[in-house]
Amino acid sequence: MASKWSLGTKLASMFGRPKIDDDTWDDLESTLLSADFGPDVTDQIIALMRERVAKTGVTDSTDVVRLLRELLEERLSKFDTTLNLSERPAVILVVGVNGVGKTTTIGKLAKFISGAGRSVVVGAADTFRAAAVDQLATWAQRAGVEVVRPQSDGQDPASVAFQTVEFAKNHGTDIVIVDTAGRLQTKSGLMDELSKIRRVIEKQVPVSEVLLVLDATTGQNGLAQADAFLEHAGVTGLVLTKLDGSAKGGFVLAVQERTGIPVKLVGTGEGLADLSGFNPVAFAAQLVE
Amino acid sequence: MATFSDLSSRLTDSLKNLRGKGKLSPADVDGTVREIRRALLDADVSLDVVKDFTGRVRERALGDDVSKALNPAQQVVQIVNDELVTILGGEQRRLEFAKKPPTVIMLAGLQGAGKTTLAGKLAKHLAKDKHTPLLVACDLQRPNAVNQLQVVGEKAGVAVFAPEPGNGVGDPVKVAKQSIKYAQDKVYDVVIIDTAGRLGVDAELMKQASDIRKATNPDEVLFVIDAMIGQDAIATAKAFQEGVDFTGVVLSKLDGDARGGAALSVVSSTGRPILFASTGEGLDDFEPFYPDRMASRILDLGDILTLIEQAQEAFDADEATKMAEKFKSDTFTLDDFLGQMQQLKKMGSLKNMMGMLPGAGRMKDQLDNFDEREITRTEAIIQSMTPAERANTKLLNGSRRLRIAKGSGMTVTDVNALVNRFEQAAKMMKTVAKGGVPQVPGMGQMAGLAHGKGRSGGSTKKKGSRSGNPAKRAAENAGLAIPSTGSSGASGAGFGLGAGKPGGPTPEELDALQKFLGKG
Numbered sequence: 180m181a182s183k184w185s186l187g188t189k190l191a192s193m194f195g196r197p198k199i200d201d202d203t204w205d206d207l208e209s210t211l212l213s214a215d216f217g218p219d220v221t222d223q224i225i226a227l228m229r230e231r232v233a234k235t236g237v238t239d240s241t242d243v244v245r246l247l248r249e250l251l252e253e254r255l256s257k258f259d260t261t262l263n264l265s266e267r268p269a270v271i272l273v274v275g276v277n278g279v280g281k282t283t284t285i286g287k288l289a290k291f292i293s294g295a296g297r298s299v300v301v302g303a304a305d306t307f308r309a310a311a312v313d314q315l316a317t318w319a320q321r322a323g324v325e326v327v328r329p330q331s332d333g334q335d336p337a338s339v340a341f342q343t344v345e346f347a348k349n350h351g352t353d354i355v356i357v358d359t360a361g362r363l364q365t366k367s368g369l370m371d372e373l374s375k376i377r378r379v380i381e382k383q384v385p386v387s388e389v390l391l392v393l394d395a396t397t398g399q400n401g402l403a404q405a406d407a408f409l410e411h412a413g414v415t416g417l418v419l420t421k422l423d424g425s426a427k428g429g430f431v432l433a434v435q436e437r438t439g440i441p442v443k444l445v446g447t448g449e450g451l452a453d454l455s456g457f458n459p460v461a462f463a464a465q466l467v468e
Numbered sequence: 469m470a471t472f473s474d475l476s477s478r479l480t481d482s483l484k485n486l487r488g489k490g491k492l493s494p495a496d497v498d499g500t501v502r503e504i505r506r507a508l509l510d511a512d513v514s515l516d517v518v519k520d521f522t523g524r525v526r527e528r529a530l531g532d533d534v535s536k537a538l539n540p541a542q543q544v545v546q547i548v549n550d551e552l553v554t555i556l557g558g559e560q561r562r563l564e565f566a567k568k569p570p571t572v573i574m575l576a577g578l579q580g581a582g583k584t585t586l587a588g589k590l591a592k593h594l595a596k597d598k599h600t601p602l603l604v605a606c607d608l609q610r611p612n613a614v615n616q617l618q619v620v621g622e623k624a625g626v627a628v629f630a631p632e633p634g635n636g637v638g639d640p641v642k643v644a645k646q647s648i649k650y651a652q653d654k655v656y657d658v659v660i661i662d663t664a665g666r667l668g669v670d671a672e673l674m675k676q677a678s679d680i681r682k683a684t685n686p687d688e689v690l691f692v693i694d695a696m697i698g699q700d701a702i703a704t705a706k707a708f709q710e711g712v713d714f715t716g717v718v719l720s721k722l723d724g725d726a727r728g729g730a731a732l733s734v735v736s737s738t739g740r741p742i743l744f745a746s747t748g749e750g751l752d753d754f755e756p757f758y759p760d761r762m763a764s765r766i767l768d769l770g771d772i773l774t775l776i777e778q779a780q781e782a783f784d785a786d787e788a789t790k791m792a793e794k795f796k797s798d799t800f801t802l803d804d805f806l807g808q809m810q811q812l813k814k815m816g817s818l819k820n821m822m823g824m825l826p827g828a829g830r831m832k833d834q835l836d837n838f839d840e841r842e843i844t845r846t847e848a849i850i851q852s853m854t855p856a857e858r859a860n861t862k863l864l865n866g867s868r869r870l871r872i873a874k875g876s877g878m879t880v881t882d883v884n885a886l887v888n889r890f891e892q893a894a895k896m897m898k899t900v901a902k903g904g905v906p907q908v909p910g911m912g913q914m915a916g917l918a919h920g921k922g923r924s925g926g927s928t929k930k931k932g933s934r935s936g937n938p939a940k941r942a943a944e945n946a947g948l949a950i951p952s953t954g955s956s957g958a959s960g961a962g963f964g965l966g967a968g969k970p971g972g973p974t975p976e977e978l979d980a981l982q983k984f985l986g987k988g
Contacts, residue, residue, distance in 0.1 A: 215699045217510070218506050218509045276724065277721060278579070286611075309623070310613075310618075313611070313612040314611045316612075317611035321611075363721060363723060363724040364724065366723075394694075396694070396700045396704070397696050398512030398696065398701075399698065400727075401698075403725055421578075423669075424668065424700065425704065425707075449609070
């Protein structure tokens with residue numbers, strides 16, 4: 180069984196030593212790399228940490244852990260993490276590569292929003308993958324929200340999205356969440372399809388949020404994903420899923436800083452309630468716990 | 469022009485000043501290994517695996533004698549590639565089938581790794597090979613996974629065993645057990661069990677997967693892993709190895725642009741072979757795993773590797789030594805000249821070769837003007853000579869030249885130009901060889917190239933090439949720069965570049981050429 184990997188334990192062992200020496204920095208590098216921060220960000224953080232340790236003159240191990248946590252908190256919380264849903268209906272488009280947990284996230288998000296007293300309709304615009312529509316419908320039922328299904332198999336996803344928005348306007352539904360098929364960012368045809376879905380929705384109402392779902396187990400490819408989806412779908416927020424596993428998702432720091440798009444939601448399981456807003460302090464604490 | 473990846477250019481930088489050493493020094497190796505380490509980390513290879521791996525590469529690089537065909541950077545890269553291919557392809561094998569059907573194949577992995585899609589692909593693949601697969605829906609967790617498997621089965625044209633509706637209802641262990649009985653009764657010869665995705669840290673679900681394994685005693689347990697996974701690959705793989713003791717690995721979503729370092733992490737930490745690669749959402753996007761392709765994908769050094777391969781193929785060490793002797797003893801003949809040219813041709817398209825070199829960008833125009841057929845024409849002229857004439861150009865009087873021109877379909881002017889160029893070259897190489905500066909490929913223009921230029925401005929060129937002064941001639945010929953092959957690296961016998969020719973490549977470009985072509 181994989182023991183839950185913990186930066187804290189590693190740091191405790193490294194900073195348990197009385198003096199900070201080369202090994203200390205090697206260990207810090209290892210721990211950051213193992214958390215998927217990536218070589219570039221790791222180098223950066225280490226350089227900053229060296230500076231701060233020198234400036235503050237700390238030698239105590241707990242102080243160094245605190246410095247690291249503060250540094251990460253600072254960098255993670257530079258962005259506004261609130262969902263912007265003031266439009267009526269407010270449309271949320273959910274995008275991402277295959278298997279990151281888009282449909283599951285939508286199920287949880289629908290429950291979350293309807294729990295806050297807003298009416299929700301979800302649009303099953305993943306008309307490509309086998310049984311994706313049914314999967315979403317099941318989540319919608321669990322969350323107790325409406326669902327708009329495609330009228331025929333393999334219907335153009337943009338038209339499903341259009342109908343979902345139409346449904347919301349006709350029924351006065353507050354929030355529209357549109358599911359899309361997973362697509363690898365390298366498939367230009369499918370990425371163009373995403374741009375089209377967005378354009379078609381915008382004929383009726385502006386799109387309030389485009390959420391890119393990222394799998395916490397992803398490595399450095401997460402950056403390429405963010406770049407591509409930002410370009411084609413105008414992503415406004417990130418959702419980090421599968422954080423209940425042993426992966427730390429350190430790559431989101433690089434994604435946030437490079438694209439300027441904040442992490443807005445965090446998924447931690449397959450239950451209806453396993454979704455929360457992104458809390459930089461808690462996230463940083465988990466990284467160094 | 470082929471673009472060089474980051475690693476390629478970084479390697480070039482870190483080894484800029486290394487030239488012709490007998491052995492790789494620890495400093496050379498360390499510099500290269502550092503870059504390799506970073507490249508592997510960028511490719512998401514797990515840190516522990518990277519440490520082991522670079523340690524081994526370093527050891528081997530220090531122990532190896534320097535190959536004559538390669539420069540130090542190339543050599544380290546080649547060792548790295550060898551090691552990668554060895555690890556990735558260590559235990560290449562096919563699916564194993566049970567002696568007594570049904571063969572049971574169980575799929576396991578994280579959520580969203582692509583198990584259900586893979587189940588369909590595998591079934592279709594097996595059906596094509598005259599098997600009768602049965603898909604079993606044991607993912608009773610994820611909403612409508614059962615449904616998805618049914619649709620996939622229908623598309624693949626294979627049967628699906630799904631007695632439970634799923635969505636949290638039903639016991640996957642029981643379903644798995646029943647499916648074996650069902651397959652025996654209905655004579656399906658392969659059973660493919662799709663299981664729910666689970667995290668390595670989820671003890672309860674891992675126990676369930678282990679129970680399915682115990683209940684069905686599968687012949688193969690395939691661990692499906694996403695090519696995009698990061699450092700967590702190793703923890704996950706180990707957890708699944710402990711949990712279900714998989715027998716093989718399938719790498720999914722390889723159609724993306726992830727470098728797929730996870731492949732290396734999983735294989736080196738578990739010792740299990742990768743059997744298949746999954747490369748798209750269609751049911752036919754499924755192929756056997758190719759270790760060499762994966763190795764160059766992880767390193768992202770396809771260009772350099774191709775170049776190394778070509779340099780090694782074209783390079784013949786004995787030939788080069790012989791050539792150096794000939795220069796010294798003044799017995800360099802047109803035959804040798806021809807031989808060298810043919811060696812050069814073996815390296816493949818010169819334009820492509822040039823395109824693979826860093827710093828070749830500024831020579832682009834010249835490249836575009838270069839007609840490779842000129843080499844063929846030069847060949848034709850030499851081949852129209854008698855052996856005696858090839859050995860001694862002094863024999864070539866007017867009537868012989870006319871005969872040769874007719875025989876090769878060229879003009880006497882062309883023949884004259886070639887003979888002159890050859891004599892220049894032989895003279896210069898002799899000086900160079902005797903002067904003991906074997907690394908200066910100062911032969912002026914390459915045979916066949918001046919020829920090409922001569923088409924447009926024939927007489928001037930000819931005049932230029934008559935000049936007895938190599939430096940002057942070189943100055944006159946601001947022509948195309950062509951890299952010498954590996955042979956030049958060892959013997960200086962290439963048809964190389966006059967260093968610092970006006971209008972020609974700069975010394976930096978020459979350095980780059982030398983570095984990648986010769987042993988530098």
